[in-house]
Amino acid sequence: MQKPPFTALAAVYDAIMADVEYGHWADFVLTYANDGGLEVRSALDLACGTGGFTLELWRAGFRVHGVDGSLEMLEVARERLPAEVTLSLGDLRTFELPDPLRGNSFDLVTCVFDSLNNLLTPADLGAALARARAQLRSGGLLACDLNTRLGVRELWEENAIEGLAATPEGREVHYHWTHHYDPEGDVGIVQAFCRIEDSQGDLQEFVEEHRERGYDPADLEPLLRRAGFARWEIVEYPDYAPPTPETPRIWVFAWA
Template sequence: MQRQPFTALAAVYDAIMADVEYDHWADFVLTYARDGGLNEPGRALDLACGTGGFTRELVGGGWAVTGLDFSEAMLVEARGRLPGVPFVQGDLRTFDLGERFELVTCVFDSLNNLLGAEDLGAALRRARAHLVAGGLLAFDVNTRVGVRELWEGDAIEGLAPLPDGEEVHYHWSHHYDAEADVGVVQAFCRVGELEFVETHRERGYDPSDLEPLLAAAGFARWEIVEYPDYAPPTPDAPRVWVFAWAGASA
């Protein structure tokens, strides 16, 4: 019944996440990119792409996208959704594709799954290494407040229809482990007679945590904002977005 994160969940992930506003997130990112000088769609790398929800929006915006994720199960779903897009299995901290992109993205608090500054720093360095001069990295993270107070009532529950006519019943509970300084989600799902649980852990990162890591990764400049108005984050912001520009040299 207990499964590794993002394995059994892959088959029902899109049904449970049907209301995620990937289209609005993509507009938010691509508007910032255009305003910053990336006027023509080029090559994009979508990190922690999962089942390809955000990847699809980038493709729809005219970008030539490569998706990368650690979970092969999630990539199976992504390849079925977007058969013309290259999807690669890889670790955010160590991947090396041997090419560079104008835009690198990593959305839906995926970087919070890296539970230490060393791992997050490694991922930022890998992202920077895959950007052309003047390229843009765009990502979001839950802050420390966001990880502590993930959901009102610390649980979400519902039924979601699946393409084959069945339904997935899900009950996800959250608690904050103060000693480890991480949020823990127990994700229970049931489809017919099949039941499984995945345990997901996230560490929150505030702007003060992110800025030295961005500098050490070699980014020339960055801006940390809130969605959807690009305003400076308030002290109690549960989530922030980061736009970091690569300089002239790696």
């Protein structure tokens, strides 16, 4: 029943996350890019998962490539995305693009839905930022979001979420996810329990454990500098306001 992160979850991820506002996030990112004078023709979506945000980038008219560390998530993304959106398996810290794209520079690199928080040390996060910077052309933009330390400590009210969702083929998913903060490890831990009907109507259960470390602006700025970004801005969604100590999630816009 215990599964590695983002494996069994892939099959039910989109059903559980049906209310995620990928379109609004894309508008937020592209408005910032346009206001900064960036003409976007190509985009690289890191930790693309099942392709929800990747699809919005394609709908905006860009040439898009997605990278993710989970083969299971990429298999769902491949079914969801148009054939011209290319995908590859890779670790955020070390990925290499496939041969047809190797050496290309992108106008925009994105990494959303607190994916970078899965990197549990500043060294790992710094490595991922450096890999993202290496894919950008001069003057290109990295757009990403992260949960702050506060956001990881206080992820959900009452530290649990529960509900029912339906897959596209009509199977019912019951999910019960609990969260606690480990002060010794300085990480938030989510136990993601799911129960789903299989094709014969029998119930299957699994649990995945997900760990996140929170990062505040003060943690990020030296990492962005070492990764080679020329300038950056750290803001809140959706109004681009400066974050406060009570901000649970921040957005980073970093220019190459």
